[in-house]
Amino acid sequence: MPSPKSIGKMVSVIHRYGHSYFDHEFSDLDIGHGPRNFLAALFCREGMTQDELSESLMMDKTTTARAVKQLVQAGYVLRKRDEDDHRYYHLYLTDKARDLAPRIWDARSKWTEVLSKGFTEEEKELIYIFLDRAADNAAKFREEGFKLSPG
């Protein structure tokens, strides 16, 4: 995160302060910020395998493995081996997880609201589109081994 106001620094600030906010908002929980994010992804698509979960959040699969471990230990998630292919685990939510869902969505809405305070509806759409494109550019760059592709 660069020093004058570069995109990198601003992204860093938003990322870190978001982390702080969610930690503050959920300080009573028995899981941390990381596992909570994986849990939220599962709310959207239950039954995913760990690799699918990793991909949905664009996180390393080792980070996923550890987060899932905590979610299982804390009773939010159940793992079931795939019947046909024993390499896979499918991930399912417990009632404890489901009870938590509304709080998580609320906090996320609030955070988005905070970030986009003072934005017009059009601007809210634009920042979303721009960030999506920037994240996509970053992902492609990474896939190419951090080499600039022509164009």
Place this chain on the structure above:
Amino acid sequence: MPSPKSIGKMVSVIHRYGHSYFDHEFSDLDIGHGPRNFLAALFCREGMTQDELSESLMMDKTTTARAVKQLVQAGYVLRKRDEDDHRYYHLYLTDKARDLAPRIWDARSKWTEVLSKGFTEEEKELIYIFLDRAADNAAKFREEGFKLSPG
């Protein structure tokens, strides 16, 4: 970092992939990503105290303390006590640091270029302005103890 394509998730991806990129680009160095960012901030304003440095990057002062320690140990930075107020350290660059500056600016330019690939000049300005406002909103929210201020 939420699961569908939320702002939070996209910011997380950009942040983490940027970290990966810079680690890759500077894998030969004797300092890591964190200290390197503090060093870059010092290129912009040499002589800052640690607290000023923390504030310029909006980072916790304990993170700064550890980064500065590494920068000093690796020979990039010199610390000098303030003559008048012995609580302060002022931070100065060594030649080793100065030699590194161009590489760091180049990598940063490249990263910005990567992120904004496919953006028009106007869009590049807009995402910058929007992120600045969002980061500012985040900072104010945090200062207020994560309470929504009216407006």
Place this chain on the structure above:
DNA sequence: GGTATATAGTTGTAGATACAACTATATGAG
């Protein structure tokens, strides 16, 4: 069937970061 290769998940390890609690120095009120 048996070996090479691919894929899912785990473990070791190291770095970045924040918060709480601490030390050291300075300032201000009496």
Place this chain on the structure above:
DNA sequence: CTCATATAGTTGTATCTACAACTATATACC
């Protein structure tokens, strides 16, 4: 001057994360 308070910096600790190397299972080719 002295004690209370404020400020700069440090240390203890915990979490999040990625990369390298690993294990276990499955698929494909002979």
